Amino acid sequence: MPKIESVDHLTEYRRQIRAQRDPKQQQVLVCSGPGCLPLGSTEVAQAFQEEMQAKGLQGKVILKSTGCHGLCAHGVRVLLRPQEIAYEKVTPEDVPEVVETSLIGGKVVERLVYQDPVSGQTAVHKSEVPFYQGQKPLVLRKLDEIDPESLDDYLVVGGYRTMRKVLFKMSPEEVIDAVERSGLRGRGGAGFLTGRKWRLCRQVPGEMKFVICNGDEGDPGAFMDRAVMEGDPHAIIEGMIVGGYAIGAHQGYIYVRHEYPLAVKRLTQAVAQAREFGLLGNNILRSGFDFDIKISQGSGAFVCGEETALIASIEGNIGEPMPRPPYPAQKGLFGMPTVINNVETWANVPEIINMGAEWFAALGTEKSKGTKVFSLVGAVNHTGLVEVPMGTTLRQIIFELGGGIPGGREFKAVQTGGPSGGCIPKQFLDLPVDYDSLQEVGSIMGSGGMIVMDTTSCMVDVARYFISFLFEESCGKCTPCREGLRQLLNILNDITSGEGKEEHISLMEEICTTMASASLCGLGQSAANPVLTTLKYFRAEYEAHIRDKKCPALVCRPLLTYTIDPEACTACLACVRECPVGAISGPKKEAQRIDQDICIKCGRCHDVCQFEAIKVE
Amino acid sequence: MEEVGLLINGIYLKVPQGYTLLQAAQQLGVDIPTLCYHPELPSEGNCRLCVVEIGEHPRTRLVNSCTYPVEPGLNVQTHSEKVLQARRITLELLLARAPKAKLIQELAAEMGIHESRFKSEDPYELCILCGLCVRTCREIVGVSAISMANRTPGKLVTTPFLEPSDACIGCGSCAFVCPTEVIPYIEKDGKRIIWGREFELVRCNICGNYIAPMAQLEHWAKLTGEPVEHYFVCRDCR
Ligand SMILES: Cc1cc2nc3c(=O)[nH]c(=O)nc-3n(C[C@H](O)[C@H](O)[C@H](O)COP(=O)(O)O)c2cc1C
Ligand code: SF4
Ligand code: SF4
Ligand code: SF4
Ligand code: SF4
Ligand code: FES
Ligand code: FES
Numbered sequence: 001m002p003k004i005e006s007v008d009h010l011t012e013y014r015r016q017i018r019a020q021r022d023p024k025q026q027q028v029l030v031c032s033g034p035g036c037l038p039l040g041s042t043e044v045a046q047a048f049q050e051e052m053q054a055k056g057l058q059g060k061v062i063l064k065s066t067g068c069h070g071l072c073a074h075g076v077r078v079l080l081r082p083q084e085i086a087y088e089k090v091t092p093e094d095v096p097e098v099v100e101t102s103l104i105g106g107k108v109v110e111r112l113v114y115q116d117p118v119s120g121q122t123a124v125h126k127s128e129v130p131f132y133q134g135q136k137p138l139v140l141r142k143l144d145e146i147d148p149e150s151l152d153d154y155l156v157v158g159g160y161r162t163m164r165k166v167l168f169k170m171s172p173e174e175v176i177d178a179v180e181r182s183g184l185r186g187r188g189g190a191g192f193l194t195g196r197k198w199r200l201c202r203q204v205p206g207e208m209k210f211v212i213c214n215g216d217e218g219d220p221g222a223f224m225d226r227a228v229m230e231g232d233p234h235a236i237i238e239g240m241i242v243g244g245y246a247i248g249a250h251q252g253y254i255y256v257r258h259e260y261p262l263a264v265k266r267l268t269q270a271v272a273q274a275r276e277f278g279l280l281g282n283n284i285l286r287s288g289f290d291f292d293i294k295i296s297q298g299s300g301a302f303v304c305g306e307e308t309a310l311i312a313s314i315e316g317n318i319g320e321p322m323p324r325p326p327y328p329a330q331k332g333l334f335g336m337p338t339v340i341n342n343v344e345t346w347a348n349v350p351e352i353i354n355m356g357a358e359w360f361a362a363l364g365t366e367k368s369k370g371t372k373v374f375s376l377v378g379a380v381n382h383t384g385l386v387e388v389p390m391g392t393t394l395r396q397i398i399f400e401l402g403g404g405i406p407g408g409r410e411f412k413a414v415q416t417g418g419p420s421g422g423c424i425p426k427q428f429l430d431l432p433v434d435y436d437s438l439q440e441v442g443s444i445m446g447s448g449g450m451i452v453m454d455t456t457s458c459m460v461d462v463a464r465y466f467i468s469f470l471f472e473e474s475c476g477k478c479t480p481c482r483e484g485l486r487q488l489l490n491i492l493n494d495i496t497s498g499e500g501k502e503e504h505i506s507l508m509e510e511i512c513t514t515m516a517s518a519s520l521c522g523l524g525q526s527a528a529n530p531v532l533t534t535l536k537y538f539r540a541e542y543e544a545h546i547r548d549k550k551c552p553a554l555v556c557r558p559l560l561t562y563t564i565d566p567e568a569c570t571a572c573l574a575c576v577r578e579c580p581v582g583a584i585s586g587p588k589k590e591a592q593r594i595d596q597d598i599c600i601k602c603g604r605c606h607d608v609c610q611f612e613a614i615k616v617e
Numbered sequence: 618m619e620e621v622g623l624l625i626n627g628i629y630l631k632v633p634q635g636y637t638l639l640q641a642a643q644q645l646g647v648d649i650p651t652l653c654y655h656p657e658l659p660s661e662g663n664c665r666l667c668v669v670e671i672g673e674h675p676r677t678r679l680v681n682s683c684t685y686p687v688e689p690g691l692n693v694q695t696h697s698e699k700v701l702q703a704r705r706i707t708l709e710l711l712l713a714r715a716p717k718a719k720l721i722q723e724l725a726a727e728m729g730i731h732e733s734r735f736k737s738e739d740p741y742e743l744c745i746l747c748g749l750c751v752r753t754c755r756e757i758v759g760v761s762a763i764s765m766a767n768r769t770p771g772k773l774v775t776t777p778f779l780e781p782s783d784a785c786i787g788c789g790s791c792a793f794v795c796p797t798e799v800i801p802y803i804e805k806d807g808k809r810i811i812w813g814r815e816f817e818l819v820r821c822n823i824c825g826n827y828i829a830p831m832a833q834l835e836h837w838a839k840l841t842g843e844p845v846e847h848y849f850v851c852r853d854c855r
Contacts, residue, residue: 301768303768318764318765322661322662323660323661323662323680323681323684323685325685325686471769471770472768472769472770473768473769474768474769475768475769476746476765476767476768476769476770476772477661477663477746477748477765478662478663478664478665479663479664479665479666479707479710479711479745479746480665480703480706480707480710481769482746482769482772483710483711483713483714483735484706484710485769486738486769486770487710487713487735487736490735490736503734507734507735510702510706511706511710513702513703513706514702514703514706514707517668517678517679517699517703518665518668518679518703518706518707519665520662520663520665520681
């Protein structure tokens with residue numbers, strides 16, 4: 001790669017690489033995102049490499065490993081461009097057929113395309129797959145298009161155009177104005193207006209300022225930031241250069257948890273490329289602006305994603321939150337004014353400047369502009385990453401894009417915003433998803449986690465699960481969060497094991513109110529959401545556990561009764577052998593019985609019986 | 618010095634810029650309970666007992682007064698129902714944590730709480746994790762021999778790896794500052810035991826009374842630049 005010395009040189013270089021590329025050339029894009037990688041995308045790519053070599057296609061067909069294609073449930077995904085043929089669940093064994101039929105024969109391998117689970121209808125092209133219809137990818141747009149390890153790929157699709165425009169044609173104030181007018185709000189949690197944050201930081205006097213990218217992503221099951229860091233690292237770098245210029249910072253930090261080794265590798269590589277190329281460093285393209293980026297690896301604690309804890313962690317201190325004010329914009333990293341934004345927030349910046357604030361502001365709802373990436377997981381057919389305009393309804397996301405609930409079961413609730421989000425019931429399925437609507441029903445946008453639950457979930461158990469996660473992850477610095485979570489967990493453990501008392505409900509409500517109002521940081525302030533929303537929307541379930549000592553969803557084992565249906569029992573004695581406490585007995589060759597005084601409700605007899613003779617209540 | 622005017626419980630007052638809400642309230646003679654605040658130490662907002670309600674109805678919120686700086690025109694309520702309820706629950710939670718801690722019992726009783734409705738996991742626990750000891754050792758003594766370890770489930774104050782600490786000078790400041798007197802500190806027969814380490818006490822060259830551990834005298838010498846022998850004479854004889 002040459003060192004780029006000036007703007008003209010950049011333009012010239014971009015023209016050169018564009019001229020070398022034929023948009024009609026056949027491309028094979030193998031997803032190597034977080035979902036497909038463990039399913040064997042490396043082997044699939046390897047198989048393509050070998051097969052194409054064997055068939056003399058090397059040089060004619062371009063093979064690329066890319067970031068996440070979105071529909072992770074159906075990985076390994078392979079996209080053929082320019083035809084936009086989307087293959088699913090591809091294994092190395094499928095590769096020879098794809099090469100033969102599609103790359104050489106120009107036809108479609110029908111058995112590898114999307115098929116609707118209900119109607120059986122197939123969709124060959126990406127645009128026909130229901131999962132992609134209704135999406136509006138801005139942040140994820142390039143993920144199935146570019147090789148994340150290639151700076152050239154990023155340049156070809158227009159990368160670093162915004163940086164050039166900003167450094168040479170815009171004043172810092174104009175940049176901040178644009179971001180402010182776009183209405184962009186932080187994608188990492190609280191939804192603070194990004195432009196306003198930048199302005200506050202710019203106004204604080206100080207020679208040395210910093211920008212930070214928050215790539216901690218500690219929510220279990222969430223991987224939107226990871227997908228962007230791994231799949232389009234230069235977009236984050238470009239966004240940070242723009243932000244640095246706007247607030248007057250010359251050093252940026254990207255904080256990534258070390259459990260994301262590929263993200264660390266890609267970002268480190270991308271920063272090195274940009275530096276070598278002259279897009280980071282002193283006097284970038286002779287603009288007079290200096291900016292560089294360091295990668296900082298976190299220990300992976302959930303609380304380290306909180307901005308003040310994250311800053312402490314970069315400084316080498318224990319990652320515990322500090323009371324605000326002072327806000328990082330006033331006094332942040334090493335005591336200097338600092339702007340900290342989420343991965344997705346930064347990745348939105350180049351496109352906003354490039355396409356214009358008004359273009360961005362035209363997307364979404366009145367107070368939530370643009371799009372949002374969600375990681376859709378749980379009891380939903382199409383788990384994966386979706387990016388939709390703000391204001392898309394839950395129903396559209398879960399049932400249209402997500403393909404509904406597997407096994408014909410019924411939707412029960414969706415939890416948005418990570419472990420401290422609220423559980424939203426069926427009656428709000430038509431809720432437009434934006435910051436304020438989610439808050440109104442007791443949940444949060446968070447960073448965009450979306451966990452779908454069906455009727456096999458017990459909401460008391462769900463609340464207990466999230467509270468136990470938060471209890472483990474709370475830093476323990478402040479009383480309401482530390483002791484409140486401890487007591488909530490005690491109570492929820494009691495309720496789910498049949499020790500629930502009538503007064504537990506109001507006791508939990510009292511703890512929740514104080515945690516929400518008096519905790520030091522966002523973790524404690526939001527940690528009550530799973531309890532408050534389940535209490536509000538699924539109160540009858542709590543009452544069944546407490547009053548009737550029953551778990552309606554048949555999840556809380558201690559509340560279940562196992563009995564044997566004498567009609568169905570074939571006296572095979574499988575359960576007798578399996579029972580760890582010898583609770584099952586009966587005469588030979590006759591239906592068996594469970595002694596309720598001995599039974600410890602482990603459920604093993606139920607799992608082992610092949611005749612569905614064990615009944616659970 | 619520039620002054621900032623604000624309202625505390627409806628009373629307008631002016632205080633120097635940079636004051637915390639707690640300092641402003643103290644100037645007014647309003648008593649706000651605190652547990653982790655110490656005027657000589659940087660505040661970290663741990664205990665949350667000092668919360669006050671700020672802002673205009675209905676958009677008010679609670680903040681800890683020991684770090685929140687005064688703002689012009691800010692409306693502060695130090696004893697609103699919301700504040701009192703948060704303090705009650707906080708104390709009740711602390712009482713469940715450390716049921717035998719005198720100070721907590723007293724503060725809780727002042728708010729009408731004589732027994733916690735929550736489970737006590739360890740009836741002998743006394744530490745309320747206020748962090749005063751850790752900050753004293755770090756900020757005043759200047760040795761950072763102890764710190765907070767672990768997150769919520771097993772959080773505790775400890776020396777590194779729970780071993781007797783080489784850095785500790787045996788000064789006992791942490792034990793003196795602890796509001797619930799939980800740090801074991803024994804002084805007997807010319808020895809002082811703290812954090813699992815035994816320190817021989819140096820005797821005064823003149824009167825023969827015990828002064829302090831050698832490590833502590835050496836620490837003083839290092840801080841002041843005096844030769845360590847200077848401290849072999851106790852304060853009374855000097
Ligand atoms: C417990 C906790 C965890 C958080 N984790 C993250 C995270 O993983 N990623 C993130 O971007 N923001 C996280 N945040 C939000 C950050 O504190 C901060 O608001 C955000 O990085 C600001 O960027 P934004 O304005 O672009 O959203 C977390 C907040 C809390 C309270
Ligand atoms: S709210 Fe929880 S995570 Fe945040 S500072 Fe307090 S104890 Fe730590
Ligand atoms: S639930 Fe477990 S303990 Fe009870 S009868 Fe079945 S196998 Fe035995
Ligand atoms: S006795 Fe040791 S731990 Fe305690 S303050 Fe002194 S040096 Fe620190
Ligand atoms: S030992 Fe004492 S001073 Fe230290 S944290 Fe515990 S209660 Fe506070
Ligand atoms: S990782 Fe391949 S589609 Fe998401
Ligand atoms: S005194 Fe302010 S939080 Fe403890």
